[in-house]
Amino acid sequence: MWSLTQPRTVARFAVVFLLFVRLQRGSAANTRTCPPPCSCSGELLDCSRLKRGQIPETIPEWTVQLDLSHNKLQVLDSTLFSKLQHLSEIKLNHNELEAVPDLGPYASNITTLILANNRITKISVEQLRPFLALETLDLSNNNIVDIKASSFPTLPLKNLFLNNNRISSLETGCFTNLSSSLQVLRLNRNRLSTIPAKIFQLPNLQHLELSRNRVRRVEGLTFHGLHALRSLKMQRNGLSRLMDGAFWGLSNMEVLQLDYNNLTEVSKGWLYGLLTLQQLHLGHNAISRIRPDAWEFCQKLGELNLSSNHLSRLEESSFVGLSLLDELHIGNNRVSFIADGAFRGLSNLQMLDLQKNEISWTIEDMNGPFSALDKLKKLFLQGNQIRSVTKKSFSGLDALQHLDLSNNAIMSVQANAFSQMKNLQELRLNTSSLLCDCQLKWLPVWVAEQTFLPCVNASCAHPQMLKGRSVFAVSQEEFVCDDFPKPQITVQPETQSALKGTNVTFVCSAASSSDSPMTFAWKKDNEVLNEAEIHNQAHLRVQGGAGGAVGETEVTEYTTTLQLRNVEFSSEGKYQCVISNHFGSSYSTKARLTVNSKQTKMCHSTLLVPFQTNLFYCYDPSNRNTLLLAPPHGSHCGQGRNRCPAVHSWR
Ligand SMILES: *[C@@H]1O[C@H](CO)[C@@H](O)[C@H](O)[C@H]1NC(C)=O
Ligand SMILES: *[C@@H]1O[C@H](CO)[C@@H](O)[C@H](O)[C@H]1NC(C)=O
Numbered sequence: 057m058w059s060l061t062q063p064r065t066v067a068r069f070a071v072v073f074l075l076f077v078r079l080q081r082g083s084a085a086n087t088r089t090c091p092p093p094c095s096c097s098g099e100l101l102d103c104s105r106l107k108r109g110q111i112p113e114t115i116p117e118w119t120v121q122l123d124l125s126h127n128k129l130q131v132l133d134s135t136l137f138s139k140l141q142h143l144s145e146i147k148l149n150h151n152e153l154e155a156v157p158d159l160g161p162y163a164s165n166i167t168t169l170i171l172a173n174n175r176i177t178k179i180s181v182e183q184l185r186p187f188l189a190l191e192t193l194d195l196s197n198n199n200i201v202d203i204k205a206s207s208f209p210t211l212p213l214k215n216l217f218l219n220n221n222r223i224s225s226l227e228t229g230c231f232t233n234l235s236s237s238l239q240v241l242r243l244n245r246n247r248l249s250t251i252p253a254k255i256f257q258l259p260n261l262q263h264l265e266l267s268r269n270r271v272r273r274v275e276g277l278t279f280h281g282l283h284a285l286r287s288l289k290m291q292r293n294g295l296s297r298l299m300d301g302a303f304w305g306l307s308n309m310e311v312l313q314l315d316y317n318n319l320t321e322v323s324k325g326w327l328y329g330l331l332t333l334q335q336l337h338l339g340h341n342a343i344s345r346i347r348p349d350a351w352e353f354c355q356k357l358g359e360l361n362l363s364s365n366h367l368s369r370l371e372e373s374s375f376v377g378l379s380l381l382d383e384l385h386i387g388n389n390r391v392s393f394i395a396d397g398a399f400r401g402l403s404n405l406q407m408l409d410l411q412k413n414e415i416s417w418t419i420e421d422m423n424g425p426f427s428a429l430d431k432l433k434k435l436f437l438q439g440n441q442i443r444s445v446t447k448k449s450f451s452g453l454d455a456l457q458h459l460d461l462s463n464n465a466i467m468s469v470q471a472n473a474f475s476q477m478k479n480l481q482e483l484r485l486n487t488s489s490l491l492c493d494c495q496l497k498w499l500p501v502w503v504a505e506q507t508f509l510p511c512v513n514a515s516c517a518h519p520q521m522l523k524g525r526s527v528f529a530v531s532q533e534e535f536v537c538d539d540f541p542k543p544q545i546t547v548q549p550e551t552q553s554a555l556k557g558t559n560v561t562f563v564c565s566a567a568s569s570s571d572s573p574m575t576f577a578w579k580k581d582n583e584v585l586n587e588a589e590i591h592n593q594a595h596l597r598v599q600g601g602a603g604g605a606v607g608e609t610e611v612t613e614y615t616t617t618l619q620l621r622n623v624e625f626s627s628e629g630k631y632q633c634v635i636s637n638h639f640g641s642s643y644s645t646k647a648r649l650t651v652n653s654k655q656t657k658m659c660h661s662t663l664l665v666p667f668q669t670n671l672f673y674c675y676d677p678s679n680r681n682t683l684l685l686a687p688p689h690g691s692h693c694g695q696g697r698n699r700c701p702a703v704h705s706w707r
């Protein structure tokens with residue numbers, strides 16, 4: 057049938073055509089003989105890993121890429137290459153060559169020369185001169201000890217790899233002949249201990265690697281001349297000093313990696329000029345301080361890694377100016393103090409990693425420590441010392457999706473502590489320290505109600521009857537408040553004002569039904585007072601059982617007194633007691649102390665002696681030696697240290 061023969065004709069034609077094509081290809085492949093024992097693939101002739109003496113005597117002319125690696129070659133016969141006009145890439149790594157080999161007349165066509173893992177001891181103009189088209193030169197893992205000026209002829213070299221040699225010095229001008237082409241320079245694992253200032257005059261260099269050298273100190277202007285540089289790696293150098301302007305001139309820098317060094321502080325001095333920096337990696341250093349205006353020049357920063365350092369305090373000023381910051385890593389530090397407002401201004405932050413620090417009261421007592429972070433999606437707090445979570449702990453975190461609280465010995469979680477986080481998708485909590493009393497009734501119910509599956513592994517430590525039971529295996533009736541082992545504040549310290557030079561006491565009491573040992577601390581403006589004079593007392597009290605009913609409980613009441621002697625203006629602040637036992641910490645309210653200057657005898661306006669414009673002496677007839685500088689009658693007196701003396705007594 058016509059309708060069938062028509063397609064058949066087409067098919068027959070197609071077969072003939074395919075055969076023709078195959079013949080053409082076959083003849084091309086025939087001219088590409090593959091010399092045994094090498095193998096071929098496309099334009100690559102692979103003669104790697106051969107036994108000595110197995111290298112073919114002639115290499116086919118079609119070769120574009122040639123692999124001669126892993127052959128124990130000590131010398132190369134240049135006649136082997138005399139016809140290889142198409143050769144563009146040659147791998148000679150893992151041999152025993154002691155110099156850059158002569159690759160014959162067509163060396164000028166080679167763009168990639170891999171000589172890593174040989175025994176080359178120096179780079180010489182003469183040996184490199186024939187490679188007029190060279191773009192990539194890999195001399196990693198050789199025995200080069202220095203780079204002298206006049207090592208490189210003028211080459212179009214873009215990538216130069218010198219990792220893992222023994223280079224201890226770079227002579228001024230050594231890279232001059234590469235300055236118009238070089239884009240990537242790797243000098244990791246060498247023995248550089250100093251980097252001469254302005255040694256890198258490489259206006260096209262984009263990536264510079266200097267990790268694992270011995271540079272302890274970077275002087276100002278060291279990297280001047282690298283306007284195009286986008287990334288710099290200087291990990292594992294033992295760097296301890298970065299002088300002012302160390303990175304000045306790197307006006308297009310995006311990524312700076314300084315991990316595993318010995319840096320102790322972040323300051324604007326060394327960050328000077330890094331106006332386009334997006335990522336700063338400072339992990340595994342010894343940083344204990346971030347200077348107040350550190351980030352003045354780095355306002356484009358998106359990622360900051362400060363993990364594994366010695367930070368113990370995050371101050372109000374620590375992150376000022378980082379309004380574009382997206383990720384902040386502070387895990388594995390010693391952070392215990394987080395100032396009010398430390399995260400203010402981090403309006404773009406999406407992830408905050410605070411794992412493995414010493415955080416406790418920030419979560420237990422502060423009012424919305426993270427409330428400025430309204431874009432935050434991930435918060436890592438695992439491995440801290442958090443024992444209780446309150447409703448205020450996470451307030452303001454409206455966008456939070458992931459919260460990790462695992463590896464904290466959490467004892468109590470206030471009802472609705474997580475419910476304001478409407479976008480929560482993952483909650484990690486594992487604790488076997490829970491105080492399973494009536495306050496915790498809500499937790500298993502809430503967890504069960506969540507559409508996502510919270511990773512909550514929580515078991516009771518108290519009361520004794522429930523010890524070791526998962527909260528999910530405790531029935532609602534079993535969550536009862538028969539006792540209160542966690543201290544409860546019964547007497548709060550009181551706000552007061554005192555005269556300068558007098559003694560002040562603050563008193564605070566707490567009760568607990570447990571006989572677990574109690575510890576007491578006083579804080580001033582959120583800082584623990586380590587040297588303070590504190591007196592503690594305990595007394596037993598019998599509670600409940602009114603009218604002879606059963607269920608009398610013995611309660612221990614503890615009182616702690618903070619004695620401040622001879623108060624100064626600097627004693628002013630907010631004082632708070634913290635009373636803790638095995639079952640948790642209780643924080644009192646904060647009592648304010650105001651200090652006034654020493655009250656003098658009434659000074660009547662008749663006794664005011666004009667001294668200067670707006671300043672008067674008060675003449676005290678009962679004490680002829682007392683002459684006080686005073687403001688004029690009725691003037692307003694300032695607060696704080698600049699206050700006027702005895703202003704209250706002026707009449
Ligand atoms: C190799 O070099 C020769 C002259 O040096 C030139 O004529 C030829 O085009 C080059 N071949 C390639 C593939 O670059
Ligand atoms: C630059 O290269 C030329 C040869 O191309 C060489 O003679 C000269 O010494 C080199 N200069 C430097 C500073 O390396």
Ligand SMILES: *[C@@H]1O[C@H](CO)[C@@H](O)[C@H](O)[C@H]1NC(C)=O
Pocket residue numbers: 293294295317318
């Ligand atoms: C860092 O400095 C300390 C003392 O300042 C020193 O003991 C330590 O060896 C240094 N570490 C490195 C890696 O240089």
Ligand SMILES: *[C@@H]1O[C@H](CO)[C@@H](O)[C@H](O)[C@H]1NC(C)=O
Pocket residue numbers: 315316337338339340361362363364385
């Ligand atoms: C932060 O730096 C440390 C090394 O100092 C590294 O192990 C960790 O992976 C880095 N974190 C991120 C998120 O880059």
Ligand SMILES: *[C@@H]1O[C@H](CO)[C@@H](O)[C@H](O)[C@H]1NC(C)=O
Pocket residue numbers: 462463486487488513
């Ligand atoms: C919490 O989980 C971690 C592993 O995710 C485990 O190492 C740790 O022992 C757990 N802690 C408790 C109290 O279950």
Ligand SMILES: *[C@@H]1O[C@H](CO)[C@@H](O)[C@H](O)[C@H]1NC(C)=O
Pocket residue numbers: 486488513
């Ligand atoms: C819960 O924690 C206990 C130990 O604290 C552990 O044995 C158990 O495997 C954990 N379960 C889950 C689901 O993580």
Ligand SMILES: *[C@@H]1O[C@H](CO)[C@@H](O)[C@H](O)[C@H]1NC(C)=O
Pocket residue numbers: 558559621622
């Ligand atoms: C304040 O305490 C000191 C002891 O440090 C004591 O000598 C002094 O009398 C006390 N002052 C008053 C007014 O109680």
